[in-house]
Amino acid sequence: xxxxxxxxxxxxxxxxxxxxxxxxxxxxxxxxxxxxxxxxxxxxxxxxxxxxxxxxxxxxxxxxxxxxxxxxxxxxxxxxxxxxxxxxxxxxxxxxxxxxxxxxxxxxxxxxxxxxxxxxxxxxxxxxxxxxxxxxxxxxxxxxxxxxxxxxxxxxxxxxxxxxxxxxxxxxxxxxxxxxxxxxxxxxxxxxxxxxxxxxxxxxxxxxxxxxxxxxxxxxxxxxxxxxxxxxxxxxxxxxxxxxxxxxxxxxxxxxxxxxxxxxxxxxxxxxxxxxxxxxxxxxxxxxxxxxxxxxxxxxxxxxxxxxxxxxxxxxxxxxxxxxxxxxxxxxxxxxxxxxxxxxxxxxxxxxxxxxxxxxxxxxxxxxxxxxxxxxxxxxxxxxxxxxxxxxxxxxxxxxxxxxxxxxxxxxxxxxxxxxxxxxxxxxxxxxxxxxxxxxxxxxxxxxxxxxxxxxxxxxxxxxxxxxxxxxxxxxxxxxxxxxxxxxxxxxxxxxxxxxxxxxxxxxxxxxxxxxxxxxxxxxxxxxxxxxxxxxxxxxxxxxxxxxxxxxxxxxxxxxxxxxxxxxxxxxxxxxxxxxxxxxxxxxxxxxxxxxxxxxxxxxxxxxx
Ligand SMILES: *[C@@H]1O[C@H](CO)[C@@H](O)[C@H](O)[C@H]1NC(C)=O
Ligand SMILES: *[C@@H]1O[C@H](CO)[C@@H](O)[C@H](O)[C@H]1NC(C)=O
Ligand SMILES: *[C@@H]1O[C@H](CO)[C@@H](O)[C@H](O)[C@H]1NC(C)=O
Ligand SMILES: *[C@@H]1O[C@H](CO)[C@@H](O)[C@H](O)[C@H]1NC(C)=O
Ligand SMILES: *[C@@H]1O[C@H](CO)[C@@H](O)[C@H](O)[C@H]1NC(C)=O
Ligand SMILES: *[C@@H]1O[C@H](CO)[C@@H](O)[C@H](O)[C@H]1NC(C)=O
Numbered sequence: 001x002x003x004x005x006x007x008x009x010x011x012x013x014x015x016x017x018x019x020x021x022x023x024x025x026x027x028x029x030x031x032x033x034x035x036x037x038x039x040x041x042x043x044x045x046x047x048x049x050x051x052x053x054x055x056x057x058x059x060x061x062x063x064x065x066x067x068x069x070x071x072x073x074x075x076x077x078x079x080x081x082x083x084x085x086x087x088x089x090x091x092x093x094x095x096x097x098x099x100x101x102x103x104x105x106x107x108x109x110x111x112x113x114x115x116x117x118x119x120x121x122x123x124x125x126x127x128x129x130x131x132x133x134x135x136x137x138x139x140x141x142x143x144x145x146x147x148x149x150x151x152x153x154x155x156x157x158x159x160x161x162x163x164x165x166x167x168x169x170x171x172x173x174x175x176x177x178x179x180x181x182x183x184x185x186x187x188x189x190x191x192x193x194x195x196x197x198x199x200x201x202x203x204x205x206x207x208x209x210x211x212x213x214x215x216x217x218x219x220x221x222x223x224x225x226x227x228x229x230x231x232x233x234x235x236x237x238x239x240x241x242x243x244x245x246x247x248x249x250x251x252x253x254x255x256x257x258x259x260x261x262x263x264x265x266x267x268x269x270x271x272x273x274x275x276x277x278x279x280x281x282x283x284x285x286x287x288x289x290x291x292x293x294x295x296x297x298x299x300x301x302x303x304x305x306x307x308x309x310x311x312x313x314x315x316x317x318x319x320x321x322x323x324x325x326x327x328x329x330x331x332x333x334x335x336x337x338x339x340x341x342x343x344x345x346x347x348x349x350x351x352x353x354x355x356x357x358x359x360x361x362x363x364x365x366x367x368x369x370x371x372x373x374x375x376x377x378x379x380x381x382x383x384x385x386x387x388x389x390x391x392x393x394x395x396x397x398x399x400x401x402x403x404x405x406x407x408x409x410x411x412x413x414x415x416x417x418x419x420x421x422x423x424x425x426x427x428x429x430x431x432x433x434x435x436x437x438x439x440x441x442x443x444x445x446x447x448x449x450x451x452x453x454x455x456x457x458x459x460x461x462x463x464x465x466x467x468x469x470x471x472x473x474x475x476x477x478x479x480x481x482x483x484x485x486x487x488x489x490x491x492x493x494x495x496x497x498x499x500x501x502x503x504x505x506x507x508x509x510x511x512x513x514x515x516x517x518x519x520x521x522x523x524x525x526x527x528x529x530x531x532x533x534x535x536x537x538x539x540x541x542x543x544x545x546x547x548x549x550x551x552x553x554x555x556x557x558x559x560x561x562x563x564x565x566x567x568x569x570x571x572x573x574x575x576x577x578x579x580x581x582x583x584x585x586x587x588x589x590x591x592x593x594x595x596x597x598x599x600x601x602x603x604x605x606x607x608x609x
Pocket of ligand 1 (some may be wrong): 073076149
């Protein structure tokens with residue numbers, strides 16, 4: 001009996017491969033959770049045949065990783081529990097003519113993550129990636145190594161904290177990341193491998209695509225993460241799927257944020273003395289901020305960032321329904337654990353709901369993030385002892401970001417071959433134990449959801465409150481924003497402005513309903529994410545030519561861009577088109593190659609390194 005059972009299992013498992021059928025490749029997840037502001041799930045891989053390392057998944061192009069040396073810098077601050085990467089071997093190889101350590105290009109600082117201000121630069125190496133499965137290793141993938149002691153995350157109060165772990169690449173719009181050497185060099189270009197394209201080229205997956213659901217590592221509603229290349233786990237996709245043009249460097253329109261009670265009485269308390277406690281509080285995104293209109297706010301979906309990085313006005317309007325206090329040096333909100341409303345809210349069947357706008361501007365998808373997932377914990381070095389917090393963050397660089405706190409409950413996928421990004425509601429912890437892996441085919445522009453019911457996926461993991469649970473809920477301990485605490489909020493879209501050209505007009509026509517404000521903001525946010533956008537821009541121009549009848553649903557893209565911090569050009573510069581400027585200027589090292597750079601704003605300056 002058991003024997004035939006095992007045999008059947010074995011046959012079922014190996015049948016697809018035996019038949020030569022291609023199935024999606026699953027990435028392994030670490031058994032340990034990570035982060036002094038999580039806990040968060042992380043994937044596990046081995047880089048350069050070194051011991052396995054845990055990384056947050058979700059970067060474009062290169063994988064970011066901390067070096068062993070970086071971890072010895074702030075040894076008293078725990079920040080390397082995830083494992084580290086040792087550059088000794090690639091560095092030695094370079095001395096012997098190997099390519100792995102020869103690159104001199106440094107990615108723009110803010111590429112590590114969009115939601116917090118980053119300092120310092122990483123250096124690029126090429127090395128192998130082992131997905132810890134039966135697959136061959138992926139050679140010459142680019143690793144952006146965090147190794148200098150100035151590499152830090154800055155919080156609104158000015159404190160710099162070390163980087164806790166890197167972020168694993170989920171691919172790129174181009175199959176290769178190509179590094180051209182300076183025009184005076186005779187060296188051939190160096191190509192770095194992009195993981196999903198490499199798997200597809202080896203016949204190991206059906207397409208260059210990915211499907212990601214980070215899940216949750218919090219003890220009360222734990223869910224294993226899911227990352228597949230060449231497809232996705234259909235059990236992780238519920239309801240309507242938003243299919244967006246472009247990749248995760250293109251901002252998505254956030255139309256509103258609301259608080260909704262899904263089941264049972266409201267734990268949020270009454271808005272006024274004689275009214276019933278509200279079960280639905282909408283309009284929280286734009287409340288108290290006239291610059292946010294019904295067109296919404298452009299936000300990046302960034303699995304490498306931890307929080308919801310949003311305008312202070314938005315965080316305050318959400319917090320005004322919660323028993324929290326604002327910590328202006330961290331730019332985060334701490335739960336008042338002595339309030340009875342705290343325990344009710346974070347246990348209840350209530351959600352923070354994010355309404356995202358599709359490319360057509362009429363399609364909307366709402367992602368529910370239960371408060372069960374918003375009782376996160378700050379630990380040392382942020383706080384002396386574990387402290388529950390609500391992850392709305394008012395710091396950063398002026399780019400608004402929905403990070404892992406949001407992606408605990410959102411599915412994020414993409415087909416690089418069609419330049420499409422897919423966003424949908426992810427289920428709660430009651431998911432079928434086995435994945436339902438589905439291939440994404442090279443021409444797929446959307447994906448199919450499962451029929452699983454979202455409310456049922458949360459049963460047993462939240463508490464449907466009873467009337468007596470909430471009867472004493474007064475709102476005395478609700479957060480009240482003070483008028484004078486403007487500190488710590490986003491300091492606007494500085495620096496990046498120069499990199500936006502006048503192409504917003506054509507974008508406006510394409511995008512119909514988007515206001516010029518949102519278009520400018522989208523372009524700026526795109527510029528911050530940097531080089532990733534250029535690949536997409538090339539593609540869309542190409543597509544537009546090929547299919548003139550059908551305008552692609554994409555955001556306007558800047559024609560050139562520069563690092564907002566250093567003003568360094570982040571693309572390949574044909575020698576003849578190097579900027580003409582009277583300022584001291586020097587190009588050296590290598591640049592990533594992408595077509596179409598050329599027009600520079602008058603303010604452009606070369607940066608000498
Ligand atoms: C971390 O290291 C930097 C650079 O060595 C140092 O300036 C800083 O004080 C250290 N921080 C902590 C918390 O140890
Ligand atoms: C690098 O990629 C380019 C473009 O795909 C290709 O033409 C070239 O042969 C590649 N070089 C190497 C060394 O693989
Ligand atoms: C109002 O919203 C804008 C974005 O539209 C943001 O830049 C600004 O910081 C917000 N103001 C406050 C006080 O949060
Ligand atoms: C926290 O909640 C308790 C109980 O409601 C209340 O007495 C206290 O004032 C609150 N603390 C803060 C800082 O709001
Ligand atoms: C909130 O999170 C903390 C830390 O994980 C946990 O100990 C606590 O039980 C949670 N609170 C509730 C009410 O679920
Ligand atoms: C905010 O958090 C920091 C870091 O944990 C702490 O030093 C500071 O005292 C807190 N401030 C307030 C007002 O709670």
